[in-house]
Every structure is written in structure tokens, then in C-alpha cells.
Amino acid sequence: MSHEAQFEVALSFLPYVGDQLTKVLVSYCGSAKAVLHAPVPKLMKVPGVGEKVAKSIRDNGRQALLEADEVLKKASDKQVELLFYTSSKYPNRLKQLPDAPPLLYYRGNANLNHHRIISIVGTRKPTSYGQAVTERIIEELKPYGVMVVSGLAYGIDIAAHRAALQAGLPTIGVMASGPDIIYPGVHKKYAEKMLEQGGVLTENTFGTKPDAPRFPARNRIIAGMSDCTIVIEAAFKSGTLITADIAHSYDKEVMAVPGNINSPMSEGTNWLIKSHKAAVLTATQDLIELLNWDIEDSLAVKRAKAIPALDPADFTPEEMQVLQVLIQSGEEQMDNLGWKAQVPVNQLASVLLALEFKGVVKAMPGKKFALIR
Incomplete structure (x- = not known):
């Protein structure tokens, strides 16, 4: 781990310094280390930094470095890679987005810049139709060597991870918790297999519990690091539609599988198609042709x-x-x-x-x- 890594991690512990401001500070100062060593007048010349924030950076820098040192030790013990947004291993598709997290915690062996990445998301209460469609899509994608990204949650998410493992495709679980907390716990056995055939990824530090607000934030990573987000079954009001909305706002491709008009689990997907927020996916070939x-x-x-x-x-x-x-x-x-x-x-x-x-x-x-x- 480089000496600079301690300063990069420390930025994530500074009060009032969010994702976008972190990147602006590094851009203006030249490095994370330079940010923490910069005097208040220099910091105040950075757009978005007033006197309050500049003084906070100076006052809290030492404590942030101590916290970062603890994180580096845990990362080393638990074989977690810390990927700052300037790293060549950081997901390049995500890096280009304004609200991308500056720091990611990663365990696994897959290339996060894989040449073809899709995300598959959906309801936590899928029907047998949703499960079967998920498995079929992934099986038919085997010849294209894709990486499958999802959120390790119940339902469609874990079905996608399981099918990818079965098909021999790399799969990444993006978590709303810290890198040391697999949620839900019953999916730990799949997460462990994914470390050998993909990995788990999060923006949250060690010990972070998966509180409700962290799930929408997690969804932007799922959408941002993929070429296309595929929605397979979703209720009309669900977190899955948030992921589709985020992907849409990033000008990413979104596809939805149409479903039974009498099924509550197809209301969301049918609405996405009807409102032109997603292209229809009735066969895997639709995805292949959309992405050329x-x-x-x-x-x-x-x-x-x-x-x-x-x-x-x-x-x-x-x-x-x-x-x-x-x-x-x-x-x-x-x-x-x-x-x-x-x-x-x-x-x-x-x-x-x-x-x-x-x-x-x-x-x-x-x-x-x-x-x-």
C-alpha cells in the first residue's frame, strides 16, 4: 500500500467534504496529500470551499489520518483493496460520473474494467417466471464473456449472482454495508464463491451497517459501472426503479423484461417500457443488438x-x-x-x-x- 493511500483514505473521513468536493480538491491541489497539507488561504481558493470547510480540513486532518491508518491495517488483514478514483483498477465507467464515490473497498479477483459489464436488478420477491428469465439470460450470455453486477440482495439479485457463478461468468456484488459485513448473512456462502469468481464492492468503510439510506447510494454504483441495467420484475414502487432511474440519468442503457399484466411484480417493468424509460427485452439477442x-x-x-x-x-x-x-x-x-x-x-x-x-x-x-x- 502506497504512502499516498493513507491520505486518500483520510479524505473520506473529513467533515463537509463529499464525493464531488473530494475530487475538486485533489484536482486543484494535485494529490490527496497536498490537500491535507494545504494552508487555509490556498484551500479557500478551491471552488466550493469556504472558510468553514477550509478550517475544518486543517483542524480534522490529523484525526482523519489516524482513522485512515486503522483502515489500512484492517484492509491488509482482510485482503481488501482500497481503490481511489485515480487508480487504474477503479471502474472507469463509474469514474466518469459526477457523483461517483472517490474511494471503493474491493475484495475479489475480477477486473472492474471488464470489457462487457451488465447489471441485473429486480424485486426481492420474484415469481418463478422472474427466476427462470434471469437464469436464461445469463446462460445465453456465456458466449459473450460478460461480467454480471448486482446487489447481493434477496430475489432477483442473488438469482443473478448464482446463475453467473453457475455459468462461469465473473460476478460483482455491490453492497450497502462495509466490506467486512455481508448482508443478508444467508448469502455469505455465495459471496465467498464470488471472491474467487468476481468479488464484492462497497464505498462504505469497515463496520458500516446496511442502513436504509445506503441502498439508493449503493444503486448508483450498480448502474454506473455497467454498460446496461436490466430490470427483471419490479413492483411499481420499489428500489429497483430507483436503480433504473439512476442509470437513465447517466445516459446508460436500460432494458426491462415485460411481464404478466396481472402480476404486481411486473407493474414496474411494464411501466418502464410503456414510459420509454427502458428498451424491451424479450430475448437475450435484444441486449446483444442494443449494445452492438x-x-x-x-x-x-x-x-x-x-x-x-x-x-x-x-x-x-x-x-x-x-x-x-x-x-x-x-x-x-x-x-x-x-x-x-x-x-x-x-x-x-x-x-x-x-x-x-x-x-x-x-x-x-x-x-x-x-x-x-
């Missing part, structure tokens, strides 16, 4: 055939990671290349330059890079 996965895959096959085999012995591991991304996409913007290839930003420019010298990559306008055919 079929086109992506056929293009990738054509590119793989057109590109001569690359000998890994000729390239460093980081160069091969970049080349694999470009083989899939043909061309890519530099910012996207970094997180897709999982190459740190400070190394990426030299990796791309080396690939240009080797004659396999070319720079294009708009900070784009492409493979040379």
Missing part, C-alpha cells in the same frame, strides 16, 4: 484474420496488452487505451512510442492510435 456486441465480435474476427500473428517474444508485457486492445478495436483513443490495457498513464506514452518505433502502431489525429495493417 454481435457487430463488435464479427469485426474482431475479421481484424484477427487480417493482422499477422504477433510474437510475444518481440514485445514487453505492457506492449502486448496495448496491442491486444488495438487488435480488438482497430483504433483507440489514448485515454481509453490506458484503462482497457491496464497500463498506468505514466507508462503509456513510452509504450506507444516503442510500438511506433517497432512499426506496428501509428499515431492519428485526436490522440488516437491504430494498428498498422
